Each structure stands twice: as C-alpha cells, then as structure tokens.
Amino acid sequence: MIGRADLSYIASEQRSRSLAGLRIALVHDWLNQMGGAENVLEEFVRLFPSAPVYTSMYDRRRMPAAYRDWDIRTSFMQRLPGVHRHHQKYLALYPLAFARTDLSDYDLVLSNKSGFCHGVRTANSRRRAVHVCYCLTPTRYLWLFEQYREREQISSALAALLRPVLTQLRRWDYAAAQRVDHFIAISSEVQRRIRTIYHRESVIVPPPVDTDYFQPAPQAEIGDYYLVVSRLIPYKRIDLAVKAFAHLPQETLVVVGEGRDRAMLEALAPPNVHFVGRQPRHRVRELLQRCKAFIFPGLEDFGIAPVEAMATGRPVIAFAGGGALDTVLPGVTGELFPVQSVESLASVLQRFDPRAYSMEACRSQAERFSAAAFRARLLAHLSNIMEGASLQAIS
Numbered sequence: 001m002i003g004r005a006d007l008s009y010i011a012s013e014q015r016s017r018s019l020a021g022l023r024i025a026l027v028h029d030w031l032n033q034m035g036g037a038e039n040v041l042e043e044f045v046r047l048f049p050s051a052p053v054y055t056s057m058y059d060r061r062r063m064p065a066a067y068r069d070w071d072i073r074t075s076f077m078q079r080l081p082g083v084h085r086h087h088q089k090y091l092a093l094y095p096l097a098f099a100r101t102d103l104s105d106y107d108l109v110l111s112n113k114s115g116f117c118h119g120v121r122t123a124n125s126r127r128r129a130v131h132v133c134y135c136l137t138p139t140r141y142l143w144l145f146e147q148y149r150e151r152e153q154i155s156s157a158l159a160a161l162l163r164p165v166l167t168q169l170r171r172w173d174y175a176a177a178q179r180v181d182h183f184i185a186i187s188s189e190v191q192r193r194i195r196t197i198y199h200r201e202s203v204i205v206p207p208p209v210d211t212d213y214f215q216p217a218p219q220a221e222i223g224d225y226y227l228v229v230s231r232l233i234p235y236k237r238i239d240l241a242v243k244a245f246a247h248l249p250q251e252t253l254v255v256v257g258e259g260r261d262r263a264m265l266e267a268l269a270p271p272n273v274h275f276v277g278r279q280p281r282h283r284v285r286e287l288l289q290r291c292k293a294f295i296f297p298g299l300e301d302f303g304i305a306p307v308e309a310m311a312t313g314r315p316v317i318a319f320a321g322g323g324a325l326d327t328v329l330p331g332v333t334g335e336l337f338p339v340q341s342v343e344s345l346a347s348v349l350q351r352f353d354p355r356a357y358s359m360e361a362c363r364s365q366a367e368r369f370s371a372a373a374f375r376a377r378l379l380a381h382l383s384n385i386m387e388g389a390s391l392q393a394i395s
Helices: 004-019 036-047 065-069 087-099 145-152 156-179 188-198 238-247 262-268 281-290 304-311 342-350 359-367 371-394
Strands: 024-028 053-055 072-074 108-113 130-135 182-185 202-204 226-229 253-256 273-277 294-296 316-319 334-337
Touching (some): 024 036, 036 108, 036 371, 130 371, 156 188, 182 188, 226 238, 238 253, 238 262, 238 342, 253 281, 294 304, 334 342
Parallel strands (some): 024 053, 024 108, 053 072, 108 130, 130 182, 182 202, 226 253, 226 294, 253 273, 294 316, 316 334
C-alpha cells in the first residue's frame, strides 16, 4: 500500500523530471562562509546537480570539500585582493559583478538572494530566461540599515560615510527586483518586506530543516533546564533570556554558543544561568532532546533553531515576531511572548508547564519544514511557473 510520504516522493520525482530537460542556472551571493543560505543552496544543487552555480567569489578552502565537485563560476571579484576574508569592504562592486553576469541563454535562473545576486542579466536581444528569486530577505544592510548597523556595531562616522553609497545601491537593488519574474519568500515576515520594499508579490516556501538528524531521543526524560543555542551577538537578544532568569531563581538556563557578547552576558548572568560555549552538533541535539523548552528571544527572518528543537519533540518559547510566527503554534508547540522585553519573557516562563506540550505535536509541526517538504514545495512551484511560461510562449 502506498502511503502519503510515498505519494509525496513520487510527485516530487515527477516534477523533478518535468524540469530535467531545461537549462537551469543557480545564483548565489558569495561562497566564503557557511550559514542558512548555503544550506538552501545545497538543496538547490541536490535538485539540479548539473546546473552551474554563478557567484561573485568562492573560497574553496573555507567551504565544504563537496563543493569542489560543483560547477562554480565566479565573477571578476574572485581576483580582488582579500575579498575572501573581507567581502563586506567591496560592497559597492557586487551590483556590477552580477549585472555583468548574462544568463539569458538559460531557460530557468534560480537565485538564492540576501544580497545582490538577483541582479543577474536574464534577457538579451535574442531570448529571455525565467528568473525565480528565492529571497532570504531584501538586502538587509540597504533597507534595514539601522538594524544592521547595531548588529555589526558600525560606528557613527562610518555610517555617515556609507549613507550616500547606500542610497545609490537601494536604487539599483529596487530596479533589479523589478526584473525578477517570480519571488519566493522564506516566511510571512520576508513576504511582507518584499511587498513593502520591492512592491512585488511572492509565495512562501520555508527553508529546509534537517529533521532527519534532529529527532526525539527514545524514552528521553525532560531535564531540569531551559536552553538557548545561538551566536552571542546583540541582535539575538540573549540578554533578555539571561535577565529573565534572574526573576526565576528556581529554574536553570543553559546557553550554548560563542560571540562578542559572551563576556557582557556572563557579567549580567545570575548563578542559575550557565554558559557552556560552542558544542558539537551531537551534543546540541542531546541538549535539545531533554530541555524543558528552547528559548528564542530574537527577531529572525525565519529561525532554523526553533524548528530543530521542535523536531526533537521539545516546545519553544519565542518572541512573537519574524519567522517564529510561522513555526511556533501557541498552546500546541510552545508559546510566544508579545513584547521583546525581560518582563514579557519572564511572565511566560513563570506560568510555563513543559509537560503540557506533546512530543508528537512538536515533531509533527517540525516535519512541515523538513528538507523533503522544501524540495516538494519548491519543485511544485517551479514546475507550475515553467508550465505557465510554456503555455504563454505557445499562445
């Protein structure tokens, strides 16, 4: 008997075959560090292994060895001194690098954008490619500069120098967004930004989460601690969690991660907050499996970590903003605190019962964001787009 998972797999395979005959190009901003954007790109390459990856520059020494088997094509920026380690200094050159990248001979261009890669050329006098932009966010340091400035601790003097450049880059970025044929957003929050900033509509396809690795432990007992796993930098707002536990001396908070805020946070921390630094992935999974709840106080475009926590069967307490609004079900898989303040978080923690949330409900919610679900949604949307483009060409 064929189950629902089998039918989903068969449908995905059929959609993949329907795109197999197309000339497809993948586009990525830069390849010199690992993060959520690179996880998405890896899924793109799994779906379209023969598609070349166009990017501004690529540091093969800092990227996974598997990338060396990919057909990676870089721009003139690859030859710039120090670009692999200091790519932010070349901010003004990215539009030029991608504007010079002509992909109009392909049938489908799939860009993976948080920067400028949606600015590739997809039309010339002879033909036009269909350009689908998977938008992680409209370019943050252009459109949300004050947030980005705080996050990266940019000085007032440097910010003043950057503002005229950013004004010109915003104009270019907006014009490039108008040339994209279809936008895909990773969350409702990013969909709202695309509409507000670019005046474009989009569909939502959440990014992939490794729910195969993050699974509940057999017969795991709930431990005596709440958990944070995060980089310790300002915009993550780990300070809210640390301060909230000063109001809960009977509870324990474990903080996993490193970052420039660690010394400051440790100075703030009451005795019931413990910093354990960066931990190997298997240890993070073990901590997730036994925590009372995972605490997520920042505002994120999507937020992979809360979904990983739910995948292990544990509930999440998150700020009611950004991607958490799409992933955390209040009263079912966790709770949302309405204001990004110590008092708001502490209020939720004081009445939180970790045994009120079923492991099965948390796991079921997380599976909606699995890599398999991502591939199925993306392939379905791309197939529909290309079928529509074919019908339009015939008519």
